[in-house]
Amino acid sequence: MKLDKNDPKLTACALGELSETERQAIEKELETNPEARETVEKIRALGEQLSEHYASEDNAELTGVQRTAIALEARKKSKQKIIPFPRYRWLIAIGSAAAIAVLFIGFMNCFVVVKSVQKKSAAFSSPDFIKSENSLALAQPAPASEPLAYTQPKRDYRKAPAMTKSLQNMQFYSSVAAIDTDAGRPPSQFGPSIEAYNEIRENPFQRVVDHPLSTFSIDVDTASYSNMRRFLQNGNLPPKDAIRIEELINYFNYNYAPPTGSTPFATHLEQSICPWNTQHKLVRIGLKGRVLETASRPPLNLVFLLDVSGSMNNANKLPLVKRAMALLTQQMNEQDHVSIVVYAGASGLVLPPTSGANRPAIMDALERLSAGGGTNGGEGIELAYRNALQNFNEQGVNRVVLCTDGDFNIGVTQGGDLNRLIEEKAKSGIFLSVLGFGAGNYKDSTMEQLADRGNGNYAYIDTFSEARKVLADQMTGTLITIAKDVKIQVEFNPARVAGYRLIGYENRMLKPEDFNDDKKDAGEIGAGHTVTALYEVVPAGLSVDGKPPVDALKYQVNSRPGDRDSSRELLTVKLRYKEPRSDVSTKVSFPLMDSDNSFTQADPDFRFAATVAGFGMILRESQYKGSLSFDQILEWAVQSQGTDPFGYRREFTDLVRNAQAIGK
């Protein structure tokens, strides 16, 4: 054993927290490892200083009246507890805490996708699917026993049965703790917090015979990554449902070549042996948006819609919002326009449309903002879109930038109503960026949906350096959309593939028929953005997820084994997209030849994306994680750093180390 001087074991050893056997092992090691010994001695010395410091602290004490009250209470023989007069304040406090908890339960209802709803609709979806192709009924295999991932219906936030279920799935420990007075509850991993996350049900393996097509919408959001980072840096593992694997993967930039032709993005396909299950293959679909030089970008018509309610009154919130918006303002010039709308209990225009060159006026307006009051998000959104529309720039980018912690509690707050409002507004050609701030009562679920409905993107800003990444380094990607409603449909070749599983994108799944339906909304891609999706593929001849293979079909029109076998194609990727101002989509498609590349042969970008996906699968406690472990992830991450110009990948390896230490 060779101990690093930063090993948490040394701290435990210095503080006498090791078991007898561990202690002996470490002490033996210390005899030969002077560096580690020095660390232990330093920790002990610091411990003594700290103990002295606390002992010399100006200790507060109870008042004489309070001590007497306790003494009187102690003298009482009966178990009945009598509350002395000053204690009434306490009753009120506890009562209101409970009342807040109850109100909160009601409020949260609107945002949570309830397990039972999903179950029910998944059960009904397969008959629906068959009905739509009635004439082919014979050709259809027996209804699938597994839930159909891509027939998962649109979420309906108005329905919320089985409340208790939904509560179990949320981080709801705080309200529980609020009424919990005594010891005896299981420890919470998350500390006091009332954050809300929708439940994510992992995409299962699909058999190609049942589901030859896999259809989903792209997602360029990155919020889940920075939110996960906040948890890990605070010494907690994030809640499972806070992890959206596609957002972890897409947090990073990959070195895909930009497009050369008229298509706004380039497509890069690659495959290797799946590193966590060597019988399977891993396929990557990588998109790279057209790159726009800052000098040639179109003019911007931006409306900053800023939440200044009481909940934003925190160093990580409003002050960071101001700095982030100031950063964005620095990149504006005379062709651009900025207005600022704030909302709290009421909403108002604090800065009418102002030229980007007039920086002092914008900065001055930002400076004057202060937080207070409730949150009427709905009214603010109305006003912001109205402003964006009044100054609509035909040639430019029209966008509302919403900065909030997502805690809307006044006015239009029902998830469904708010989403409809946004969806309505998105039709006017105005895009939305949602920037999430803060911790504790962070409403991830609300904000992701808003961005999703409002032709938008969603990032979580936890630090100023994250603001710099999203609003300066990748400013054109965040603000300038080069293609909208981008959908991906993959057709698998049954001669080569028995089954497949899309990793992540659970809440972006579409029905096969949605692919050609231009009315179906999907994700946007920004200038220079990269989007990456990974499929775990089960080669033909193997059983899918432990289920036996089904017999070959007799009546399928297109089952011409000769043709298929001659084809070395593993799959074909089809993409549909619309130009930012168009309502008609364009289709492009790319086949991928089957090969047997090993994982180590794959390029570093491919390996890094797979590593991030694997990390997400461990944090989500995925049932498909196979042989994955934090040690393995760390090794791959170190080996696939690439050039990493901004240090994001190095930060990732640090987070893996954190998770490793916390998990122990």
Added chain:
Amino acid sequence: MNKEKWITSLVKRYERPLCSYAFSLLRDLERARDVVQDTFLRLCSQKPERLKGHEAQWLFRVCRNRAMDLIRKEKPMQTMSEPQEAELAATDQQPDEQAAQHDAGSFLPGMLSTLPANQQEVIRLKFQQQLSYREIAHCTKLSEGNVGYLLHTGLKTLREQMINL
């Protein structure tokens, strides 16, 4: 032991530590006292034999729960996992500026205040009360691994700051 004596001895032993712990959570002496009084009143309805051997962890846990209730009621938007604003202000101060302001030995409070609140809390429970990881875990509702990690990270930061002095 007679219950009254048991309570009196615990009040004597833990009154001050609990008050400073509650104060560190609430930053308000009046409310800290209320919380501690409430904790001891709750102690009065406990059976001594039930708490035997883990009185300290019980007291600190109940005290913390009461403080959290109060924080939640009055400042529902702040949590202990983020540094409070006053502490963030302190973060802006460079360690060398702090060193210039304090003579050696009294720089600890300043450095402690730059740590995240949850690290400060476990450090206090460890070194003020000499509670074990297990007891701290029980009191703060964190896992033992978590407590170990927070302590390790907090102490490491403090050591690094001392080197920079």
